[in-house]
Amino acid sequence: MSTPSTPSASSEPGYDRSETGHERSEPGQDRSEPDLSVVVGERRQLINLSYRLLGSLAEAEDAVQETYARWYAMTPGQRAAVLSPGAWLTTVATRVCLDLLGSARARRERYVGEWIPEPLPDRTEWIGGTGGGGAQPADPADQVTLDESVNMAFLVVLEAMTPAERVAFILHDVFRYPFPEVAEIVGRTPAACRQLATSARRRVRAAQTPTAPRAGQAGLVRHFKEAWEARDIAALVGLLAPDASMTADGGGTVGAALRPVVGAERIAQYLVHFAEKAPGLTLLERTVNGRPGLVARYAGVTATVAAFGVDGERITHIWAVRNPEKLRPWTEDGPLPG
Template sequence: MTTEAELSVIVGERRQLINLAYRLLGSLAEAEDAVQETYARWYGLSRRQREDVVSPGAWLTTVATRVCLDLLGSARARRERYVGEWIPEPLPDRGEWIGGPAGGSGGPADPADWVTLDESVDMALLVVLEAMTPAERVAFVLHDVFRYPFPEVAEIVGRTPAACRQLAASARRRVGAARAPAVPRGAQAGLVRQFKEAWEARDIAALVGLLAPGATMTADGGGLAGAALRPVAGGERIARYLVHMADKAPGLALLERSVNGRPGLVARAGGVTATVAAFGLADGRIARIWAVRNPEKLRPWTTEDPRGG
């Protein structure tokens, strides 16, 4: 393989690797680190070793998955020390991250723009993935999301195909138990818009009407931004909490935006993104709110709205 051909193949795998690593780790920053480590290991091989690799794409996928497995093990310990609740890093729709596509200057695309926003990055699913063991998560993502056959999954994770099949089945049961019925995008957008308007009006009764009685709001400040350290439960409690927070932040602008491919809200103060909220719906009402306030997780989001609000 010539140097040019080799470069074309391995660079062409970067999008796939970012997509895989983000779903495995729930963090774009960690996904970038995992992919960077994967390429470092590739270039750490001798020329002869690289020539002996039959399929560079398969080699890169295997290494990236194993790097992610190691990171998932250490992430569990880090998240036990995390201040407050940990929520996966939210992703904007294409063109809404800082600088726009390719940084707006023809440079390398922002990694956020490389993640395919489909149902496998829905915030509700990512939260369920967080509750899985690393092995369950890897088996489920490789097989159910990326359609790798179990013999290949087994080769990647170092287990038998039967064991991988069991891990994926266990993960699938977790997903099935937690998954709410699908809601058409238009219906969710309409409900989020009503929620936004009620929040802006400080209308507690309207907010309570839009929230399921057993709704839960989870906020992630990471100790770097103000956020409830534990989930707020109950529609009325959430409504009163939101109005209280709005009263403390005059001038806060609420914008309807796509969050991980689904209708959500972005709150900006002085043009700077302060909160990104994703929603889970059930029976025509809002059942879950995930509000990310940790500024380290808001890196892909614009500081100024390219569409003027």
């Protein structure tokens, strides 16, 4: 991961102010360093924020690791002078993410095929975790709150925003930071941040379609699974909106359509062809980013994780992630079908 230049500690909110409101501690005044549990306890919030900003769990982990590296690079005295460790860590994590978002655009221009945000499982379905027996899974995905701000349709809309729009919108509309605090974090005026969030909100509204209730979507996904298993093209077409689209992300490492497949008939034929190339393909109903989805497993390994966009009684969008690098929470090492 690229390492942006480290901002000075004194540039972060909450730095070098005592609890009594003085800007600096008096000479000789002893302020203890923030409790380790308080600092470490911010990790969940930072992962939640970074994943929404970056759309990638791997990059979110890197951003949070970099944030903590900057924290521990300060002297004990500097850390003790931070009034609010949470505010300091949030500011640094956001700025790291903002830098990463800028470089991500260039990387994604070189990406082979379509780029889809990294899918997350429900905490009970995280393969790489230490769940079971009541143990708390250690993996960050388990700590990401799976609300509507991480459903795949929402994350795809975020990808169309400029980095500044995305940061202002996520901080204000999702995490409820007031604009003066957003401005301090991103280094812009409150008015500029308000304008950025307004622009982002327009993008979200323009892309919004009525969302089916979770139970209704689960039933539709189940019928879709059954039709796919039966290789019933007519049934698949009946479950898809006529102008439905399917976007696949193989990252150039496994076979995947390089451009979106548009139209119910074309999607159905593509899916049946995929199943025929991988005899023994197993389809499982799973939660993908908080909504009903499907996982396709081949030879015991996750080959595809599919998220769905649903409008009424039809499927309008399918986002199929096949890039193995994005399927860490879903699979163990093994072969993938081409």
